[in-house]
Amino acid sequence: MSQALQIISNEHRSMWQVSVVLEELCKQCADPEQKPDAELFEQILNYIEQYIERVHQPKEEAYLYRAVAERTEEGAAMIEQFRREHAQSPEIVATLRRQLHQLMKHFPQGREQFRADLESYIELLRTHIMREESELFPLARKVLTDVDWDEIDTAFADSADPSFGEESRAEFRSLLTRIVNEAPAPVGFGLAREERKDPEAHPVLLSVHDLSSHYGRIEALRGVTIEVRQGQLVALVGANGAGKTTLLRAISGVQKVSGGAINFAGQDITHARPEQRVRLGICQVPEGRQVFGPLTVEDNLRLGAYTRSDKEAIQEDIEQMYALFPILKQKFRQAAGTLSGGQQQMLAMARALMGRPKLLLLDEPSMGLAPLLIQEIFNVIIRLREQGKTVFLVEQNAQQALSIADYAYVIETGQTVLEGPGSELLVNEQVKSAYLGI
Ligand SMILES: Nc1ncnc2c1ncn2[C@@H]1O[C@H](COP(=O)(O)OP(=O)(O)OP(=O)(O)O)[C@@H](O)[C@H]1O
Ligand SMILES: [Mg+2]
Numbered sequence: 001m002s003q004a005l006q007i008i009s010n011e012h013r014s015m016w017q018v019s020v021v022l023e024e025l026c027k028q029c030a031d032p033e034q035k036p037d038a039e040l041f042e043q044i045l046n047y048i049e050q051y052i053e054r055v056h057q058p059k060e061e062a063y064l065y066r067a068v069a070e071r072t073e074e075g076a077a078m079i080e081q082f083r084r085e086h087a088q089s090p091e092i093v094a095t096l097r098r099q100l101h102q103l104m105k106h107f108p109q110g111r112e113q114f115r116a117d118l119e120s121y122i123e124l125l126r127t128h129i130m131r132e133e134s135e136l137f138p139l140a141r142k143v144l145t146d147v148d149w150d151e152i153d154t155a156f157a158d159s160a161d162p163s164f165g166e167e168s169r170a171e172f173r174s175l176l177t178r179i180v181n182e183a184p185a186p187v188g189f190g191l192a193r194e195e196r197k198d199p200e201a202h203p204v205l206l207s208v209h210d211l212s213s214h215y216g217r218i219e220a221l222r223g224v225t226i227e228v229r230q231g232q233l234v235a236l237v238g239a240n241g242a243g244k245t246t247l248l249r250a251i252s253g254v255q256k257v258s259g260g261a262i263n264f265a266g267q268d269i270t271h272a273r274p275e276q277r278v279r280l281g282i283c284q285v286p287e288g289r290q291v292f293g294p295l296t297v298e299d300n301l302r303l304g305a306y307t308r309s310d311k312e313a314i315q316e317d318i319e320q321m322y323a324l325f326p327i328l329k330q331k332f333r334q335a336a337g338t339l340s341g342g343q344q345q346m347l348a349m350a351r352a353l354m355g356r357p358k359l360l361l362l363d364e365p366s367m368g369l370a371p372l373l374i375q376e377i378f379n380v381i382i383r384l385r386e387q388g389k390t391v392f393l394v395e396q397n398a399q400q401a402l403s404i405a406d407y408a409y410v411i412e413t414g415q416t417v418l419e420g421p422g423s424e425l426l427v428n429e430q431v432k433s434a435y436l437g438i
Contacts, residue, residue, distance in 0.1 A: 002149050004064060004156035005137055009372065011056045012129045014176050016375055018047055019122050021183040026122065029115040036114075038104050040182050045097050047175045052089050054168045061086065063152045064140060071143040078136060085128050092121055123326070130327060133372055134340055202229035205390055206251070206282075206359055211260035212414075213250050220246040222414040223260065228359065228392050233385040235405035235422060237398040237435060243414040244394040245287055248361050251392075252284040253277045265358065279307060281358030285348045285365065293337025297328050300336050300347055304354030314354070321350040324380060342373035349380065353389075360384070362393045366400065378404060398435035402426040410435070 001009075022044055028034055051057070061083070069079040099114045144152075159166035206228040213221040220243045228234045238244050249255035251262060253274035261270045269277055291300050301321055305314045322329035325346045331339060336347055345365055352360060365381070366374040378400050384391055385404070395401035402408055405422030410431060418425065425431050 003153040007156050008056070008060060009133065011051070012133065013372055013375065015051060015125065016129060016372060018044060018176065018179060019125055020379065021179055022118065022122050024183060026115055026118050029111060029118070032108050032111065035107050036100065036103065038100060040179065041100050043175060043179050045093055047172070047179060048093050050168070050172050050175065052093070055172050057086050059156060063155045067144055067148045067152060068136065068140050075139055075143060078139065082132065082136065085124070096121065127326065129372070133370070202231050205230045205265060206392070207263045208251065209261045211250060211257055211262065213246055213255055213257045220414055221250065224411070224414070224416055226409050226416060228390060230390050231388045232406040233381065233391045233393060233404060235393045235395060235401040235408040236411055237395055237401055237408060238411035239396070242411045244411060245363055248284055248363050248394055251361060252282060278355070282361065283352045283355050283357035283359070284361040285352045285363060287363040287367070291336040291344050291347050291351065293335065295336055296333050297336055297339070297347055298332045300351050301354050304351035307355055317354055321353065324383065325350050342369045342376070345369065345377060346380070358390060360389060360391045362391060364395055366395065366397050374400065398431065
């Protein structure tokens with residue numbers, strides 16, 4: 001990748017992290033008793049201002065935007081839109097700052113307005129970042145010449161530049177560190193909340209006992225035992241070929257088992273047909289997405305609700321999916337096959353949720369995605385957990401999965417070898433050396 005795009009992408013990731021902190025603060029603002037953390041807000045607004053004035057935007061405008069706009073008409077139109085969004089930002093940030101000052105003086109007066117404006121700003125920020133990466137970057141790669149890239153990369157690498165050089169970058173980085181350290185939990189990948197540890201509140205929904213399964217003579221599962229409690233996010237991590245997908249397929253009923261038992265919501269489903277399990281509320285998002293390519297995004301969502309007949313509620317759920325995955329709303333008429341990999345992953349998850357499953361099985365949702373999209377997918381999973389959905393998440397990305405899981409298992413060659421709360425496995429020495437590269 002070009003060095004400039006790499007730098008921009010890193011800055012995006014940091015900004016995304018900041019937007020997650022903002023979102024957390026925004027939620028706290030919903031509580032009429034709680035005064036906002038003014039100091040943290042100030043730091044965040046300073047960060048954004050710095051980003052706009054000195055770090056990110058000026059260079060992006062002067063080099064990348066200019067070059068893309070010069071090359072094609074399509075590029076010129078796209079850049080005009082991005083420039084408009086950049087131009088709005090300083091004023092919105094200044095307004096938020098004023099509103100915050102007023103709110104601190106006259107609390108709780110102005111709380112609702114502040115929260116609403118903040119929410120739409122977060123949305124704007126994220127949409128802008130997503131579009132730069134999913135639309136601007138690909139176009140730039142297509143239309144810019146080697147000479148263009150040389151000029152752009154050289155400009156971005158110039159750290160002596162006083163207006164956006166190394167000095168302002170260092171300031172900017174230290175701001176980010178402070179924000180993330182002072183942020184209320186959970187920040188993006190927060191740790192499991194205490195209340196979720198109360199077993200009474202979370203009866204066992206799925207239990208897999210001593211399960212084995214074969215492909216011919218290969219024994220892919222050798223006595224796996226796991227439990228998923230209602231309302232919990234349970235993760236299964238393990239290397240390539242450990243048997244993760246096989247286990248999920250056995251739970252969905254598309255993989256034959258040769259021993260052991262599977263129990264769901266109090267019923268023995270070890271030998272139930274896959275359709276029966278879907279009707280009971282088990283839904284798997286398969287590895288590699290598998291959306292219906294020729295159908296539109298919205299038709300794919302409707303298909304997800306095929307077991308349901310409640311038309312109005314289906315429409316409401318579609319709206320909910322658009323709130324959870326704004327990019328799908330933008331593309332609702334587009335053929336699913338034309339979406340990017342990350343977007344298809346989101347569609348596959350949304351389609352599964354349309355069936356209102358009692359248990360959602362996710363098979364490596366982050367596989368093959370760019371870092372920013374991985375973050376976005378994990379944010380959605382965190383939100384599902386907050387909504388009280390029950391999720392069984394299979395991941396090779398152990399760091400991310402363990403840091404959001406209420407409970408987790410480690411699988412090696414068809415056997416679970418470790419289990420415990422996600423936060424405990426995250427600091428387990430064995431896990432650290434085998435899966436986290438620490
Ligand atoms: N269709 C198949 N035929 C024969 N062997 C298979 C088949 N599918 C999987 N296996 C074998 O079963 C074992 C478990 O595979 P599985 O796909 O469940 O692993 P996984 O943990 O999901 O790996 P990955 O992270 O690569 O998705 C592996 O040894 C694999 O080679
Ligand atoms: Mg797999």
